[in-house]
Amino acid sequence: MIVIAVLKLKEVSKKYKSQQVIDEINLTIDHPGIWALVGPNGVGKTTLLNCICNIIPASKGEIYLLGESNKNYQVFKQVSYLQDNTVLFHYLSGYDHLKFVCDIHKLSKSRIKEVAEYVGMDSYLHKKVGDYSLGMKQHLLLAISIVNRPKLLFMDEPLTGLDPSSAILMRNILLELVEQGTTVILSSHNLAEIDRVTNNIIFLKDGKLVEVDRLKHMETQYIFKLSDEDLGKRLFTDAGYTIQENSSNGMKVIMEESNLNQFIQNIQNSGISILDIQKEVSGSEELYETYFGKRG
Numbered sequence: 001m002i003v004i005a006v007l008k009l010k011e012v013s014k015k016y017k018s019q020q021v022i023d024e025i026n027l028t029i030d031h032p033g034i035w036a037l038v039g040p041n042g043v044g045k046t047t048l049l050n051c052i053c054n055i056i057p058a059s060k061g062e063i064y065l066l067g068e069s070n071k072n073y074q075v076f077k078q079v080s081y082l083q084d085n086t087v088l089f090h091y092l093s094g095y096d097h098l099k100f101v102c103d104i105h106k107l108s109k110s111r112i113k114e115v116a117e118y119v120g121m122d123s124y125l126h127k128k129v130g131d132y133s134l135g136m137k138q139h140l141l142l143a144i145s146i147v148n149r150p151k152l153l154f155m156d157e158p159l160t161g162l163d164p165s166s167a168i169l170m171r172n173i174l175l176e177l178v179e180q181g182t183t184v185i186l187s188s189h190n191l192a193e194i195d196r197v198t199n200n201i202i203f204l205k206d207g208k209l210v211e212v213d214r215l216k217h218m219e220t221q222y223i224f225k226l227s228d229e230d231l232g233k234r235l236f237t238d239a240g241y242t243i244q245e246n247s248s249n250g251m252k253v254i255m256e257e258s259n260l261n262q263f264i265q266n267i268q269n270s271g272i273s274i275l276d277i278q279k280e281v282s283g284s285e286e287l288y289e290t291y292f293g294k295r296g
């Protein structure tokens, strides 16, 4: 059986004058899920998404969406792209925008109300976009991008301006879309939120993509605060653990969860008390630091 890739990039490059932003990248995504495109400001995430969606032409290479070339505009019946809010018209209402998109996709007007309710913007649907807040515009962009129930959805910084409850709503909507078979590729700087929705991270660095399965890099660290630090240090070293950090919070060690109880026993048998134990699971933030160095 031939499996048609949801997204396929073949040797794609993009140059602005002499600046090589995307450099002969290859990528195949062949099953539904969420992929996060991550990299520092100015690295080329928007450029790449724009090339994929044929908003700007790639300088070189081939791009296939749902098995079709991105030059075949028909494919965009099933593909959506949530761009930044500069694509919105201030003098039109949310309803006007959605009506326009529904007309293009030949969807009935009832879908406008349905999607507005779904993303929580029904109370300001008829207001002019010029009077929207940043978060309200983001809700509208989300509504526009999902109104056609896309099979493939690209999102450039979808969390911009969202308050915590809107971010939770966005997360739930993304997870629901994936359950229904949609593939989502989103760029975001919000690594904590990315960790909540996916383990598939694609780093963009020096024009190249690095695909990472976060699960394979996840480490559990425990911070132990003990009544006797010197004896504690010796216990860790004797058991073969390296203390990663020693601060007023305690001593941080990488330890598999299955070894924790045994180690607690060792500590208790040695006669010292455990004042506190905290657990930390490394996420995209730590992975990001290995590729790009510490943030801020």
Ligand SMILES: Nc1ncnc2c1ncn2[C@@H]1O[C@H](COP(=O)(O)OP(=O)(O)OP(=O)(O)O)[C@@H](O)[C@H]1O
Pocket (backbone or CB within 6 Å): 016, 021, 039, 040, 041, 042, 043, 044, 045, 046, 047, 048
């Ligand atoms: N139209 C353009 N003409 C010339 N250079 C451009 C153009 N658009 C973007 N660039 C340059 O390409 C590089 C990548 O920009 P891009 O907006 O794709 O980065 P990004 O990763 O999306 O950044 P951010 O995280 O800040 O949104 C930057 O150096 C930018 O200055």
